[in-house]
Amino acid sequence: MEFPTIESCIGHTPLVRLQRIAGSERNTVLVKLEGSNPAGSVKDRPALSMISRAEARGDIACGDTLIEATSGNTGIALAMAAAIKGYKMVLIMPENATQERKAAMKAYGAQLIEVTREQGMEGARDLAQNMENDGQGVVLDQFANLDNPQAHYEGTGPEIWNQTGGSVSHFVSSMGTTGTIMGVSRYLKERNPAIQVVGLQPEDGAAIPGIRRWPKEYLPGIFNDANIDQVVNMSQQRAEDTMRELARREGIFCGVSSGGAVAAALDISRAVENAVIVAIICDRGDRYLSSGVFNH
Numbered sequence: 480m481e482f483p484t485i486e487s488c489i490g491h492t493p494l495v496r497l498q499r500i501a502g503s504e505r506n507t508v509l510v511k512l513e514g515s516n517p518a519g520s521v522k523d524r525p526a527l528s529m530i531s532r533a534e535a536r537g538d539i540a541c542g543d544t545l546i547e548a549t550s551g552n553t554g555i556a557l558a559m560a561a562a563i564k565g566y567k568m569v570l571i572m573p574e575n576a577t578q579e580r581k582a583a584m585k586a587y588g589a590q591l592i593e594v595t596r597e598q599g600m601e602g603a604r605d606l607a608q609n610m611e612n613d614g615q616g617v618v619l620d621q622f623a624n625l626d627n628p629q630a631h632y633e634g635t636g637p638e639i640w641n642q643t644g645g646s647v648s649h650f651v652s653s654m655g656t657t658g659t660i661m662g663v664s665r666y667l668k669e670r671n672p673a674i675q676v677v678g679l680q681p682e683d684g685a686a687i688p689g690i691r692r693w694p695k696e697y698l699p700g701i702f703n704d705a706n707i708d709q710v711v712n713m714s715q716q717r718a719e720d721t722m723r724e725l726a727r728r729e730g731i732f733c734g735v736s737s738g739g740a741v742a743a744a745l746d747i748s749r750a751v752e753n754a755v756i757v758a759i760i761c762d763r764g765d766r767y768l769s770s771g772v773f774n775h
Contacts, residue, residue, distance in 0.1 A: 486563050489516055489523045490634045494642040494757070499728045501745065506754040508744055511639060514733060514763035518559040518583075519552075521635070521761040525658050526556035528630035529619045530564050541565040544616035548572070548603035550655065550689055551580040552762050553621050558587035569616055571603040577688075579766040601697050621656045623700030631662025639663065639757055640670055647671075649751075651744045651758040653679040653690045653736040654710075657702040659759060664706040677747065678707045679739050685715035689736045689761065711746075713739040719772055721745075722764070726773065732764040735772060 492515045501508040513521035533539045544567040547557055554570040561568035568589040572581075575596045584591055594602045604622070611618040621627050639647055650667055652660040657678070664676040681687045693699065715735070722738025725731040737760040744758040764773065 484563075485517055486527055486560075489527055491638065492516060494639065495731075497729055497741075500724055501748065503748055505752045506748045506756060508741075508748050509643070509755065509757045510731065510737075510741060510744075510760045511635070511757060512731070513759060513761050516556075518556045518587075519763050519766065520556060521659055521759060522552040522556035523559065524630040524634050525621060525624075525627040525656075526553060526560040527563075529621065529624050529626045530557070530560045530566065532626045532629075533617075533619065534564065539566070539617055543567070544569060546571070546607050546610050546616040546618045547621065548600060548607040549621075550600055551576050551766070552689060553656070554589070555580060555583045555587070555766075557619070558584045558589035561589065562587045567616075569610070571607050571610075573599050573603060577767055578769045583766065600691065601694070604697065621658065622697075625701060627656060627658035628662035628665070628701050631659050632666045633662075635659065635759075636663040636666025640667060643755055643757065645670065646755045647674060647757050648754045649675045649677060649744070649747055649756040651677045651679065651740050651747070651756065653687075653740050653759070653761060654702075655690045655736075657699050659761070661701055661703060661706055668706070675708045675747075676706065677709045677711060677743060679711050679713050679736070679743050681718075681739075682712040682714050685713065685718075687713065687715055687718050687735050687739055688767070689734065690739070711743045713743065717742050719775075723773060723775065725760075726764060731760060733760045734762045734764055734767050737761050 493512045497508045516523035546569045548571045571592045574593040667674045718739030721742040740758040
C-alpha cells in the first residue's frame with residue numbers, strides 16, 4: 480500500500496455555503512477554505528509550485544538557498560515547501576507582521592530577516608533582490624513568477640468549477656501578489672467568459688494584512704487587469720467586522736483579508752439574483768490572534 484506524502488495534501492480544499500450571514504436566499508454564497516492546506520493558507524499552492532517547477536527546470540537544486548520577500552502567508556508556505564524539498568529558506572518581511580507568522584516561519588527552519596514598518600514590502604523586495612545580486616541565494620519572486628498563478632490555474636480554478644458543477648457566476652478574491660485571482664480568473668473565463676471576477680484591495684489608509692495597493696513601480700509582474708471585471712476598495716473596519724462575524728455566526732475562523740473578500744461577496748449578492756458567488760478564505764484566523772483583532 481502506498482501512503483501519501485505531505486505535499487500531496489496541498490489543495491482539494493472544501494467549498495462551503497454560508498448559512499447565516501448570506502442574507503438573500505436568491506443567491507448562493509460559497510467560501511473556499513484555503514486554511515485547510517497543510518501550512519494553513521492558499522499560498523501553499525504557489526509555494527510548492529514555484530519550488531517544484533524551478534527544480535524541474537534545473538534552476539535550483541536540493542541544498543540551495545532560496546530568498547523571498549513576504550508579508551506572511553507565502554513565507555510560511557515557502558518555509559514548509561523548502562523543508563519538504565530540502566532547501567535553505569531566507570525570508571524577508573516587515574517587522575510589524577504578527578508574532579504567529581514569524582514563529583511559524585522559524586518553526587519550519589527558515590531564517591527570518593526583518594525590515595522596518597516604513598520600508599514595508601517594497602523594502603523587503605528590494606533587499607531580496609540585492610541579496611540575490613550579491614550571490615547569497617535565489618529569489619523565487621512570487622510577484623513576477625508565472626509558476627505562482629499557474630498553481631491556481633491548474634488547481635484552485637478547476638476545483639471551484641468542479642465543486643460548483645460549473646454554476647459559479649462570480650469569483651471574489653483579495654489581491655496581494657494577485658497570483659490567486661490571475662490563475663483562477665484565467666481558468667474560469669476559459670470555461671465561461673460571463674463569469675464575473677472581482678478583486679479586492681484596501682482603500683487608501685487601510686492596513687489589511689496580505690493585500691496591498693501597490694505603487695505603479697512595484698505592481699506585480701504577473702498582474703493583468705484584463706482578467707478582472709471589477710476592483711473593490713475595502714475598508715479595514717468592514718473587513719475586520721466581517722471576519723469576526725464569520726467566526727461568531729458561521730464558525731469560519733479566518734484572517735482580515737478573507738473578511739474583506741466575503742464582505743464584497745455579500746455586497747454582490749445584494750445586487751444580483753440567481754447567482755453562485757465564490758469567495759476565497761485565504762487563511763486561518765489563529766495567525767492573527769496576537770494583533771487583537773478578535774478582541775472587539
